[in-house]
Amino acid sequence: MRLRVPALGCVCVLLAGACGLVPGGDGPERDTVTVWLMKDSASKDFLDRFTEEFERAHGDLDLDIRIQEWTGIGEKVEAALETDATAAQDGPDVIEVGNTQVPQYVEGGGLLDLTLESLRDWGVRDWLPGLAEPGRQRTTQYGIPWYAANRVVIYRKDLFEQAGVEAVPKTRQEWLSVTESLNTAGNQGIYLAGQDWYTLSGFIWDEGGDLAVEDGGTWRGTLDTPAALRGLDFYRQLQALGDGPVDADEEHPPQAGVFAGGRVAQIVAVPGLARAVVRQNPELEGRLGFFPVPGPTADKPGAVFTGGSDLVVPKNTDARDGAVAVVEALVSAEWNTDLARTMDYVPNKTTLAPAVAGEEGVAAMAAGAAQGRATPSTPEWAGVEADNPIKEYMTAVLSGADPETEARRASRRITQALAVPLG
Structure with missing residues (x-):
């Protein structure tokens, strides 16, 4: 919060270990704005540069x-x-x-309404939907999009070439055909674990379905709708083109290790996982490529779950103007682009995607992020994930159970979980 210090004092940034610039002489007192950022969200160098420039531009703030x-x-x-x-x-x-954490903080009533500031000149019309929607309650904006990351397809360029695949697929049907053609000489066309429900979510959204919807203030699970069932059917077809376990998610075993084994042509993951793959198998250096998850048609990529971070301001701050100034600077085109390039993130606006076009993996992420979504915007969703019925539903169907019966059962469990307040 705000602390009063003499003009010649120097308030250091804890992470950066460097002081901002303070005008000399007996100038006005300076206010301190305290900012909580998560570990590894921004590099030391980025925070050094941001702090120096921000304090130079705002002579009364540290x-x-x-x-x-x-x-x-x-x-x-x-x-x-x-x-x-x-x-x-x-x-x-x-x-x-985290973007999906905002609803639980909104429910507690402790966040400042930033609607007017965001509508004024923060580029609200171009925000990534997967970051903006969780930060909004009806027409009120509490969370301001900062950066995003999402899944893409990481593929083996050499295996594509050996199979005679000349171009990455642009549609889901092309993806199925290409993946099937990659199932040669002992190779898996794709490794897709049976309980990768984040990837499933994108297929459901592509079909016009959802995991849950709100009606009159009450949330209910909707995996049993025709649209959601079509999404699962596509997942079933794609998953069957590899040997991924039907009763485990992408971390059991870690799919980076499976991919590094050298007999898998594709996985669905964030681009950064490629580094872990190459560490485990240096022979794959230079052989990995990236493309967005294909959509139903070639005109745009498929929907994907968007992870990332929003910035919020506590209602109890006594440095409101300074806090707003910090948020405004961090989400500005200049600093948001700088952060994206520094950390290999997707910028917070679709209009800033060209800034990361030079990095193949990040560019693929940015293309998908434009179609991104987040989990249902209710604080009770954490209760769904705690004992996730979607995973059990996926395993049951992939093991041969009736999809409609299992979807109704999973939807009832989601509805029940969403009716139980957290706390």
Whole structure:
């Protein structure tokens, strides 16, 4: 929160270990804006440069950036939001939160309404939907998109060439045909675990379905709709073209290790996983490529689950103007592009995608992010994931059970979980 310090003082950024520029002489007192950012979201070099430029542009403000761990962050943020203004002077004025975490903080009533600021000149019309939608409650914007990451197809260029595949697929039907042609000489056309429900979600959204919908303030599971069932049917066809286990997700075993084994042509993952693959199998250096998850038609990529971060401002801040200034700077085209290039992220706006066009994996992510979505915007969704009925549903259908029967059962469980308030 805001602290008063002499003009000649220097408030250091905890991560950067460097002080901002402070005008000399007996100038006005400076206010400190405390910012909580998550570990590894931004590099030390980026934060050094941002802090120096921000403090130069805002002569009455100093930044105190405090790096947080993801483990246990939910409880820590909730505690900070619940603290009254008088007791919160050492707490955060700006907080980075996961995009799907915003609804739970909104429900607690501890976030500042940033609708007017975001509508004014922050590029709201171009925000990635997968970041913007979870930060919004009806027409009120609480979470401001910062950066995104999402799944793409990582593929073996050499195996595509050996199979005579001259171009990456642009549609889902092409993807099935190409994948089938890659099942040669002991190779798997694709490794897709049976419980990769994030990837399934994209296929459901492509068909016009959803995992759950709200009606009159009540949420209900919708895996049993015709659209959602069509999404699962495509997943079933694609998954059958490889040897992925039907009763496990992409981390059991870790698909990076499976891909590194050298007999898999494709996986669906964030581009950064390619580094782990090459570390385990250096022979794959230079052989990996990336393309967006194909959609039903060639005019645009398929929908994907969008992960990433939003920036929020606690309602109990006593440095409102300074906090808004920090958010405005971080989400600006200049700094958002800088962050994306530095960290291999997708920028927060579709219009900034050209800034990462030179990096194949990030460019593929950015193309998919334009069609991105997030999980249902309700704080109770965490209860669904805690005992995930979608995974069990997928395994049952891939093992031969009736899709409609299993979809109704899973939808009922989702509805029940969403009716139980967290806390």
